[in-house]
Amino acid sequence: MKAAVLRKMQDLVIEEVPEPSSTPPGHVKVAVKAVGICGSDVHYYKEGAIGSFVVREPMILGHEVGGIIEEIGEGVDLPVGAVVALEPGIPCGKCQHCRTGEYNLCPEVRFFATPPVDGVMTGYVVHPAEYTFLADGLTPEEASLAEPMSVGVYACREASIHLGQRVAVLGAGPIGILTAMAAYAEGAIVSLFDVRKKRVEFACSLGFSAWPFRQGPDLKYDRVIDCSGNRDAIQWGQSVVRPGGKLILVGMGAKGSMLIDGLDLASRGISVQGIFRYSNTFPAAIELIRRHRGKLAAFTEKRIPLDELPTYLASNEYLGYIKTIVTVD
């Protein structure tokens, strides 16, 4: 089968790799159909590393995957032929984090396309049944959105969002918009902010109340969720959190140190919470995608065949789209 193998920084090739030869008990073999391109794939491609994760040997890219069950191992009760989404991280199931339900923090987790673990931009993948989720009624392209949607679902859960709360989401890229959808689906009144006019317009076209950064109505928010990783955004975000509210930092964008006003945190009773990946989110993410199929159409619109990925990534063209999905035959 073909695979998109990142040999080293800026050296991506489509090459033949061996197809999985068997499906062990408790596992499924999934025919990959659609893989979303994530910012992390682009980082590995362009820079060969994210923080301490360095590409030292060839690695298959991709971790946002929708596919179809091809074969099931012994003891698995999932239907062959079903559309599924795969949770990309397999935790150890034994450490203290796993035992307390925060398996996203498992130090032994094996996560697709995080060195040295291969990703899923290839023909088939064998995966544990318990991290394989039925996506009835969705296309594989839509199912591939369950992974980025999980980021939003988890951020909103950690943020303890309740019905009627005011939530600001900073950054209207894919994660920002999916997070805004999750916040809305938890009952929040959501505003999106971005420095890029085009993104603000796109968010508005989806029905969101979206604003250029630092503009919008003069009010405080119960929760501010940063999906931009931008220090100015985060600093402004803190200033618009209401007393007793929360500032949530999603993802790895927030590089290195930044200035936080500690006196403001203490004198207004505010907390800043970092979010790493997600746990126990896929069923909720899939449900959310079902609810928002119409709005999410734009997310699955731009598709390129696996063979064209190297050229596409080299071209920078992908930056023009909210989301590009790699299709596999």
Next chain:
Amino acid sequence: MKAAVLRKMQDLVIEEVPEPSSTPPGHVKVAVKAVGICGSDVHYYKEGAIGSFVVREPMILGHEVGGIIEEIGEGVDLPVGAVVALEPGIPCGKCQHCRTGEYNLCPEVRFFATPPVDGVMTGYVVHPAEYTFLADGLTPEEASLAEPMSVGVYACREASIHLGQRVAVLGAGPIGILTAMAAYAEGAIVSLFDVRKKRVEFACSLGFSAWPFRQGPDLKYDRVIDCSGNRDAIQWGQSVVRPGGKLILVGMGAKGSMLIDGLDLASRGISVQGIFRYSNTFPAAIELIRRHRGKLAAFTEKRIPLDELPTYLASNEYLGYIKTIVTVD
């Protein structure tokens, strides 16, 4: 009656003020017996201000108060003659913060010895019954500790401390030690840290596991509670929080901006929580003082009469004690 009136920065006098003439319905008149000197009293004395709170007209100092009920207003069911602790902040009871139980964030709160509200270093104070707490079995000096103990109780509650968790408390001054007691009383395994050798020794003498700053066993903590306000301490504190853990910032010590490693927060799923004062803590604080009477003896050892307060504050002598209590006849 006499009162310790701060006329302006570094101008503290003991002068006659009018005794409260009546006790309205729902209120009690309390004969003040003991008032702990808090860092904030010293700040107002020395600098005339804390942040945006500025002493613009003469103000009586003191907010850590133990006394005896002298008279009760109509409808009050509290026994005359009882030792009580007074919660120093009276919230509006109507705003959104008050209605959701986080009345410490009430913007209309009237708080003893926070300009322009008078404090309690005087003979009598009239106070709402619902913010007056029986301290059966305690002396007024011990009752006066309910206020600083409340800071620790609230910090631990917000930190969601559970039985068996590892907690580091940074700063072994009065608030640090009382917070450590509260954490221990919630079942935590507590370590205290301070840069000052004398404070470490004092903490050890109380039975705590205490260490010079940055030393101690090489482990991570479920919760790190900063009571030092020191930037270096906070930065080190973040580094010893376990993945998924919490860093708690207590009090106004943390002046202005400080560097927080945002990537570390996000990649380890950590949160930083600011704590402002407290709410709903006095009964718990009083119970805790009852449990630790022996250990708390050192906190009520150093006493000076109200008349001597101006000389005492001018002398810097108070810095040698864990706590000094002003006594009122």
Next chain:
Amino acid sequence: MKAAVLRKMQDLVIEEVPEPSSTPPGHVKVAVKAVGICGSDVHYYKEGAIGSFVVREPMILGHEVGGIIEEIGEGVDLPVGAVVALEPGIPCGKCQHCRTGEYNLCPEVRFFATPPVDGVMTGYVVHPAEYTFLADGLTPEEASLAEPMSVGVYACREASIHLGQRVAVLGAGPIGILTAMAAYAEGAIVSLFDVRKKRVEFACSLGFSAWPFRQGPDLKYDRVIDCSGNRDAIQWGQSVVRPGGKLILVGMGAKGSMLIDGLDLASRGISVQGIFRYSNTFPAAIELIRRHRGKLAAFTEKRIPLDELPTYLASNEYLGYIKTIVTVD
């Protein structure tokens, strides 16, 4: 002004009562426009009592109110002419329940149309500003739904409903349907159950997955919310809660004792939670009504003028409607 005064059991008259003569500081005078008839109004009318609340002297009925601000007292920052919903219970603001944010449990609460406190089926009512909520964009009839919607909002909040959870609501009367809307708005996958075919059909017509009692798909629910007060329903409800899930009992319907399988609770780690009224729900309820204006049209369809209320209640005709709203000129 006219008022619907319940003199005693089954003796309801429309009579003149004095209009409020002034609007004190911190209060608003509201022209009542629409008052929903609640099951409790009917209980007081038919039986003269609910549990320990007995109608001993004439009392104005009604507590689900939408109106228009007529006049504001000193210090109030609300616009005259605005459509508002009134929260019907005014707590003391001082007791332990009030101070911890669970003011629905305040023993001193004064609640519209709960003896001996008058309700709002009359021309004008003077109300504290902090329990008066702007309902911009809603009609007074829609605003009157904020009260019953609050029951659903609070039940869902206490039930800790999260995105993607499966929730069963037992009873498809007004409270059941509004609770189902609230659960959906918190992201739940909701099923409604009722013994009456007509109610099941109505729920289906609103787009809900609704089933005759004990039927529907064979699965377990994360949360079961009983709005029926029926013992059989509650017993069945417990049997379809998943291990670790919650059974929620809403309202006063659940009369007296009932059999609970305690061994089942303990061996499956289930909890049963009683819900009394609500606190801090009105802004969320109003937002929810805004989101569901279309679906809620059926709730505000049946209206009768205040003058006709006595005849209407005597006729039993109201039982044919999901909700009847009394209109006041």
Next chain:
Amino acid sequence: MKAAVLRKMQDLVIEEVPEPSSTPPGHVKVAVKAVGICGSDVHYYKEGAIGSFVVREPMILGHEVGGIIEEIGEGVDLPVGAVVALEPGIPCGKCQHCRTGEYNLCPEVRFFATPPVDGVMTGYVVHPAEYTFLADGLTPEEASLAEPMSVGVYACREASIHLGQRVAVLGAGPIGILTAMAAYAEGAIVSLFDVRKKRVEFACSLGFSAWPFRQGPDLKYDRVIDCSGNRDAIQWGQSVVRPGGKLILVGMGAKGSMLIDGLDLASRGISVQGIFRYSNTFPAAIELIRRHRGKLAAFTEKRIPLDELPTYLASNEYLGYIKTIVTVD
């Protein structure tokens, strides 16, 4: 090695069973030294079953175990010779309950001395390292208390006990007393109740405020934790929960159906929570045993050698002790 094998109801023998032949990777081989007798052991012995768990083939009894590490498997970082406590239930690590941290509800859990899984009243047991907990500074007898203490720790955690809350524990048997210790260690003000005078006296001798059932001060409790399984106790327990409080049902004692006043639950906003076993409690339980070594001496006082267990259980003598521990050479 010898083992206490329950062949069938009331037929317990000490017989030779094969010693484990190897210690697989990730496992430890533990020399059993002390095994507490639990009510469930006695139930299986006397009745051959607990609920749906029926002894159908010979089974070794015992699940409260303290021992010494004899050998470690590959990849295990625990010191040979150390005193340890073993968590008796090994969950699957994969199901939804396991992934969300509530592994006590795992339907695939294998739990010592729960048919058909063998217990630990024998010479050696091989156990996964992650469910083996160092009990430094404790004797094996003390370490064997970590299991019943875990029941109390978990009940208190689920009950959300905070500093200063009033807690009533119903039933002053071993679980009741250990639960009371856990509640105290979380900062609660605890009262114990029992119908048996001797148990009340024993609880008092440990320093608890203990009372004959239905007696004691006339007050309401924030939390009532039933460890008696007695219907009268539970009913009284509900009546002394404060509005908004919780009634907790611990363990399998609560046989079958019981009457709960549903109207009372709803009108006072009370919840009833069932507790099944525990999860993530052992480190906390061990810490708690360390804190209370003195008080717990009475729990480890009565010891009998493994060989004498059949005679002892047949004699009913064990009922005279708070706890009997089987010792193994």
